[in-house]
Amino acid sequence: MARTPDPIPDQHGRRFVITGANGGLGEVVTRTLAARGATVIMACRDTERGRAIADRLAGDISVAALDLADLSDVRRFAQECGEFDVLINNAGLMNVPFARTADGFETQFGVNHLGHFALTGLLLDRIQDRVISLSSISHGWTKALPLDDLRFEHRRYSRHAAYPESKLATLIFGRELQRRLRESGSMLRSYAVHPGVAPTGLVAKTQTPLDYVAEPFIRLVGQSRTAAAQSMLYAATAPDADPDIYWGPTKLFNTRGPVSACPSSALSQDRALWQQLWTASERATGVRYPASAVIREN
Numbered sequence: 001m002a003r004t005p006d007p008i009p010d011q012h013g014r015r016f017v018i019t020g021a022n023g024g025l026g027e028v029v030t031r032t033l034a035a036r037g038a039t040v041i042m043a044c045r046d047t048e049r050g051r052a053i054a055d056r057l058a059g060d061i062s063v064a065a066l067d068l069a070d071l072s073d074v075r076r077f078a079q080e081c082g083e084f085d086v087l088i089n090n091a092g093l094m095n096v097p098f099a100r101t102a103d104g105f106e107t108q109f110g111v112n113h114l115g116h117f118a119l120t121g122l123l124l125d126r127i128q129d130r131v132i133s134l135s136s137i138s139h140g141w142t143k144a145l146p147l148d149d150l151r152f153e154h155r156r157y158s159r160h161a162a163y164p165e166s167k168l169a170t171l172i173f174g175r176e177l178q179r180r181l182r183e184s185g186s187m188l189r190s191y192a193v194h195p196g197v198a199p200t201g202l203v204a205k206t207q208t209p210l211d212y213v214a215e216p217f218i219r220l221v222g223q224s225r226t227a228a229a230q231s232m233l234y235a236a237t238a239p240d241a242d243p244d245i246y247w248g249p250t251k252l253f254n255t256r257g258p259v260s261a262c263p264s265s266a267l268s269q270d271r272a273l274w275q276q277l278w279t280a281s282e283r284a285t286g287v288r289y290p291a292s293a294v295i296r297e298n
Contacts, residue, residue: 008032008036012036016038017041017084018043019091021044023053025225026090027053028229030053030057031057032229032233041063042061045091047065064081065077068115075122083128087119087131089132092111098159105150106157108165109162113281114150114281117173121287121290130189131191132232133193134193135246139168139265142165142168145273168268171192171246173278175190175192175268184291194247196227198225223255223256231259246262247259
């Protein structure tokens with residue numbers, strides 16, 4: 001049975017931190033939650049753009065600087081952040097030219113996964129309710145997750161390979177965090193969701209001729225940003241949302257339509273890989289999770 005977060009329950013008294021809220025789906029989620037009474041912190045690398053958006057919206061909204069491509073800035077943000085209810089890990093890069101984060105990682109994996117892994121771990125003792133991690137249907141386009149070469153030092157870079165790898169890691173992270181939280185007895189929940197296909201602006205930043213044709217094409221085959229944000233909103237606000245389900249659109253090969261349970265790749269269900277990614281992520285970021293999510297591995 002399809003689910004939908006509309007109408008979203010009243011959110012007065014609840015605080016949300018949303019990464020990458022200065023555009024795309026993050027802007028939609030910010031606007032929707034604020035309209036329902038939530039306090040929203042827009043965690044943005046481009047704070048000027050974030051404030052321009054916040055000024056247009058009604059509600060209790062603030063903007064805070066956060067650069068997920070710099071782990072020292074992730075730590076600074078975490079130190080300055082107080083308690084809140086929901087962390088929405090929405091920010092991301094897609095199919096960009098090769099570059100490295102401040103810490104030397106390939107940028108798509110570094111921002112989409114490692115930055116959010118570090119941020120979540122550093123904030124976990126201040127999150128009161130749940131964590132939402134935004135994956136993608138593209139997670140199924142990769143057949144491996146090369147954890148021994150996160151910096152692309154020993155293999156040729158492919159932007160079209162790096163993005164699915166980062167989104168596979170995002171999905172696995174959401175699931176492994178939920179497993180650890182449950183087995184540690186924590187009441188926190190972790191959700192992995194995907195938005196289907198929508199003109200979010202990500203495909204217009206590849207610095208290739210694709211930038212000129214991708215967005216119009218996506219507008220034809222995909223769905224609106226408002227529709228694409230529904231899986232995040234459902235997982236973030238529905239009291240009875242099942243954290244073991246991969247939530248997302250269910251029509252036209254999961255690119256659009258009502259939100260419900262979606263399939264995921266066999267690789268994303270490999271629990272040995274979950275633990276391997278977790279170990280590699282802790283080693284890469286230097287962030288170890290608090291006792292509520294640190295359990296004896298199977």
